[in-house]
Amino acid sequence: MSIQIFILSKLMEDNNYPYKLKKQLSEPIPLDELGGLTESKLYYHFDSLAKKGLIEPVEIIKEEHRPDKQVFAITDKGREALPKLIYKMFEQAEGIKDMVVGLANMKYVDRDQVVEILEKKLKTIKDGWERISHFEQVKTGKESETIREFLSGYLSTKTEHTIEWLERLIIHIKQGEI
Template sequence: MSIKLVILGLLMEGDKHPYEIQQIVNERHMKHYIKLAIGSLYYAFEQLEKQGYVEVTDIIRDTNRPDKTVYRITDKGKEYFEQLLLEEMAKHEHVHRSIYAALSFAAYADSQKINNVLQKRIEETKALLEKMRQLYERKRKEENVAKLKLYIMTGVIMHLETEIQWLEQLQQAAAQNK
């Protein structure tokens, strides 16, 4: 997902500074489906401002902290946001995962070590799945939560469930090829 789409989407909710965007991404657990590096966040804000998609509304000065520049989305930015949103929704994703490359050569490695790695990955994925299920249940009970956010979480949960099934099948196949 485009970092610009995330920024503009969150600015559609109201004026914000980059650090606030970062906090919202963390609070909403968006890290499970987007990658956001703090350096790229500030760079993206600079680019969006240069292109006229956002504008500075305020600079918050605090003697104990660095200045915080607050931005708002412009009308041009709202049009660009919609364009990015529709492009992102229309994209067909190609699955590029490092495990696929590793599996191509797994026959040349110690099968017990592979089993151990797969077991650890299964356990970590199950822990993440449980965390996402708990988060979903909490959010589902909130009055103001948007249904689309629940659909995102449902999608993540379904992907994790499928991932676990696949990893367990992979582990069984690896055990049979000892």
Template sequence: MSIQIFILGTLSEEQCHPYDIKKRILKHLDQTDAKVTEGTIYYNFEVLLKKGLIEKIEIIQTDNRPDKTTYGITEKGRDALQEGIYAAFQKFTNVQSLYAALVNLDKVDLHKIAYLIEDILRKLEKRIAYIKPDRPEIEEFEVDLKDTLLLMKDHAYHSIQSDITWLQKLLHHVQSRALKK
């Protein structure tokens, strides 16, 4: 849904062609591991069109070139955009799963986003307490496996701690923006 959130967010600001969306995705998400092909974008446009979330606005025909279709968002699409942004936070798996939602925070209630971030932080704090590297349950394994398991736990612990630190920064950012509104 993240590509669809990005498409809906862009179309909520202006009507455009799928190729324009691809350029924006590359501009906004180029520093990430996002692998977005033209086929993926056109496929998602078709899905959104079939769901009634976007509509064809204009078909431009030029010589020696394929038709160029411009799309816009529908009211149903605006509602789906908000729901998709909230769902991205509710179904949090990692920071990258939020990227498309983050560039569209101006389209949702920031107080609700702050609450959802606080909920993510509570869940991550529980996970990090469970996998804390110095917990003794690894003692029963043989030495080689024990070392490997400790390294895996260490990686998981530091990854979650990194996400917690970043989400705390995001929470502060969202709360300060919410106060300004």
């Protein structure tokens, strides 16, 4: 989904073709490699978006001794779908790392709606932690003590870290900084 949001957001700015977007992703930081985005994946997502009617080919650039470049534009249906895809991304995200493309495209969504989604996610995490945090007080036999302490420390640290950064993110969005 994040690749398709990336493509649609780039096409909101200007018509484009897959190879050019791939090149933009690889410079100056190789984000394409870090995200495992191959050229074939990018072409696949362009094709998928075109089949859904969210983008359409508008031009073919022909260059001597080079493959033809099919230029795409976003459709009205694509403009309408982009915010919905971004909201869905925030809803399905398991962590902030899964929200990066949505955060980079906040200009296409209602900030209050994103905050609402994130606050709901934060409440779910806090409620879940409240239910299982008593795990630290569970008495176990000597053979299980080390694993209980390890898991308790790991889960506690991870959950507290997640809550802290999600709270910070919500504040930044509310203040219009992201």
